[in-house]
Amino acid sequence: MNKNQIIKGFSKLSPEEKRTLVSGFAKEPRAALKTLSSFFHPDDAIQKILSEFSENTLTNFPLPFSVAPNFLINGNIYMVPMVIEESSVVAAASSAARFWAVRGGFTARVRGTEKNGQLHFKYSGNPARLIAAMPEIEAWLRTRTDSLAENMTRRGGGITSLTLREFPEIEAGYFQLIAGFETADAMGANFINSVLEEFGVGLQEFLASHSGFREEDYEPLMAILSNYCPGCTVEVVAECPVEALGMVGGIHPEDFTERFLMAVKIAEMDVFRATTHNKGIMNGVDAVVLATGNDFRAIEAGAHAWASRSGQYRSLSQASMEGGVFRFSLELPMAVGTVGGLTRLHPLADFSLQLMGNPNAQDLMMIAAAAGLANNFAALRSLVTTGIQAGHMRMHLPNILLQLGATPEERAIAENYFSDKKPSHQAVAGFIKRIREGGGP
Ligand code: MEV
Numbered sequence: 001m002n003k004n005q006i007i008k009g010f011s012k013l014s015p016e017e018k019r020t021l022v023s024g025f026a027k028e029p030r031a032a033l034k035t036l037s038s039f040f041h042p043d044d045a046i047q048k049i050l051s052e053f054s055e056n057t058l059t060n061f062p063l064p065f066s067v068a069p070n071f072l073i074n075g076n077i078y079m080v081p082m083v084i085e086e087s088s089v090v091a092a093a094s095s096a097a098r099f100w101a102v103r104g105g106f107t108a109r110v111r112g113t114e115k116n117g118q119l120h121f122k123y124s125g126n127p128a129r130l131i132a133a134m135p136e137i138e139a140w141l142r143t144r145t146d147s148l149a150e151n152m153t154r155r156g157g158g159i160t161s162l163t164l165r166e167f168p169e170i171e172a173g174y175f176q177l178i179a180g181f182e183t184a185d186a187m188g189a190n191f192i193n194s195v196l197e198e199f200g201v202g203l204q205e206f207l208a209s210h211s212g213f214r215e216e217d218y219e220p221l222m223a224i225l226s227n228y229c230p231g232c233t234v235e236v237v238a239e240c241p242v243e244a245l246g247m248v249g250g251i252h253p254e255d256f257t258e259r260f261l262m263a264v265k266i267a268e269m270d271v272f273r274a275t276t277h278n279k280g281i282m283n284g285v286d287a288v289v290l291a292t293g294n295d296f297r298a299i300e301a302g303a304h305a306w307a308s309r310s311g312q313y314r315s316l317s318q319a320s321m322e323g324g325v326f327r328f329s330l331e332l333p334m335a336v337g338t339v340g341g342l343t344r345l346h347p348l349a350d351f352s353l354q355l356m357g358n359p360n361a362q363d364l365m366m367i368a369a370a371a372g373l374a375n376n377f378a379a380l381r382s383l384v385t386t387g388i389q390a391g392h393m394r395m396h397l398p399n400i401l402l403q404l405g406a407t408p409e410e411r412a413i414a415e416n417y418f419s420d421k422k423p424s425h426q427a428v429a430g431f432i433k434r435i436r437e438g439g440g441p
Contacts, residue, residue: 011056015040019058049345065291065348067355068093072105073236073370080371081352082287087395089283092378093371103240106373108366114160114231115335117192117224119177119199125207125217127166127173133213137206138162141177144202145195152191155184159195174221177203180231185361187294187337189225196223227298228305229333234365236373239327249385257326259384260319264328267315277376278307278316281330284375288368293342293349299368302333317376330373334365389422397423404432 003025013021019036026032039059041047051057063083068090071078080097082090100106123130130137142159149158161180168174177199181192200220208215245253267277282300289296307316317330337343338361344350353359356367382388397418401411410432414423417431 015051015058018056022058046347049347053342053346063290066090068097068371068374070094070101071097071367071370071374072101073108073366075105076357077101078356078367080288080367081291081355082284082371083290083348084283084287086283087399088391089287089375091391091395092382093284093287093374096374096378096381097370100238100374100377103238103244106236106238106370108234108236108370110362110365111233111235111331112231113182113362113365115181115183115188115192115229116226116231117179117181117196118226119179119196119203119223120221121175121177121200121203122171122173122219122221123175123217124173124219125214127175129212130175131164131166133210134162134164136210137164137203140206141199141202144205145198148191148195148198152183152186152188155186157182157184157186157188157191183337183361185338186340187298187335187361188340189295189298190340192225193223196225199223227301227335229302229335230306230309232333232335233306233331234334234362234369235329235331236366236369237327237329238373238377239325239329242321242324242326245326248381251385253326256381256385257321260326260328260380261321263380263384264315264317264319268318269314271313274307274313274315277379278303280379281316281332281372281376283379284371284373285332285334285368288364288371289336291349291352292336292338292364292368293344293346293352294336294364295341298335299333302335306333317373328373328377330369330376332369332372334368336364336368337361338364393423394418397428400425400428401432404429406432410435 007021010018010021019033023029023033023036036059039062041050041060050060063085066082066084068080068082071080080093082093084090141162145159152158158181159179160182163178165176165178166174167176179196179199181188181195183191200223204215204218204220207213207218242253242257245256247253248256251259267274282303285299285303286296289299303316304313307313316332317328319328321327338353338359342349343353356363359367379388382391397415400423401414406414413435414428414431418428421427
């Protein structure tokens with residue numbers, strides 16, 4: 001097939017036809033078709049669920065589903081599900097969870113659960129008059145969205161606030177109707193967006209039916225939730241007396257604390273380090289968010305906006321040492337749900353929630369944040385002691401051996417040999433070559 005031609009009606013093809021067509025783009029179409037087909041789920045019911053999460057589904061792209069046990073959070077032990085492709089993340093989370101489990105665990109609290117969204121519009125009438133009519137507009141819009149919000153109100157959520165703001169710095173006559181929402185145990189995106197769109201229509205009707213206003217002065221632009229939700233944050237803390245840290249990576253607790261604090265201070269001040277530091281936090285957060293069928297892009301976007309709230313992108317976590325106590329904490333926005341979306345539709349997301357005792361949204365916020373802090377702790381602990389590569393590369397060894405097509409015997413010999421050495425790709429390839437040539441390691 002001509003790769004430059006426009007494809008018509010692709011979405012109408014069956015998954016098998018789609019796979020056949022798309023395989024034609026690969027260097028070896030038959031092998032590609034075999035690979036694509038091998039990941040298509042043999043159970044029709046499961047595949048139907050997965051296919052319907054997206055469009056133009058050819059097959060599935062599996063990622064490892066793992067658990068990090070021993071997360072002690074607010075006195076409860078959790079086995080935390082993590083979906084991630086980076087080999088060292090689950091090991092790091094598990095190791096940090098165990099480290100803190102015997103030092104008091106993680107203490108977490110939700111600081112707020114309010115989400116927000118905006119109706120963006122232009123208004124060419126008298127702005128002062130529009131602003132003055134806001135109480136009336138609010139009552140009108142609330143009545144109009146009563147039926148939409150009814151279900152959410154019954155679950156303890158709803159519309160919490162409505163504010164009108166003019167943004168002349170963006171453009172004269174440009175306004176936002178900013179709405180606050182509580183969404184109970186749902187992430188709430190559909191609810192928020194439906195209400196905001198209804199506000200758009202409702203505001204038009206208000207202007208058309210009230211004297212002193214003209215419908216033609218109103219031009220709705222867009223209605224959408226914001227993934228920046230500073231009113232929906234969670235804080236998690238790990239702390240213990242410095243001496244209770246014990247020897248860390250061969251370093252005395254006082255020296256370790258000093259080095260650790262310095263690493264966090266650098267991430268506070270330097271954007272290059274802050275980005276990597278926060279990536280380490282998101283390793284843990286995203287893995288839990290993904291495992292529970294939540295929207296990790298929303299969490300990522302919100303977290304990085306939060307990290308920039310002072311005007312400079314900074315570390316999401318903080319560390320201190322006061323009165324002989326080492327304290328490590330993290331606060332970040334976390335709009336997650338335990339009902340709605342994929343959370344119960346994806347059989348593995350549903351299982352993840354069961355595994356954690358069916359947490360509510362606030363519990364999940366705390367668990368995901370604890371995973372973030374645990375991964376951050378493990379990364380900094382390695383960085384300021386042994387260095388990251390020793391552990392990372394050891395975890396990466398199986399991937400390298402897989403790439404080299406190592407047999408089970410070769411694997412066993414290599415794992416033993418590299419148990420105390422850095423297994424770079426070159427070193428492992430050389431090692432395997434030597435044992436294959438019969439020259440021994
Ligand atoms: C790797 O996925 C994450 C780290 O780079 C985080 C960090 O540097 O703090 C190890």
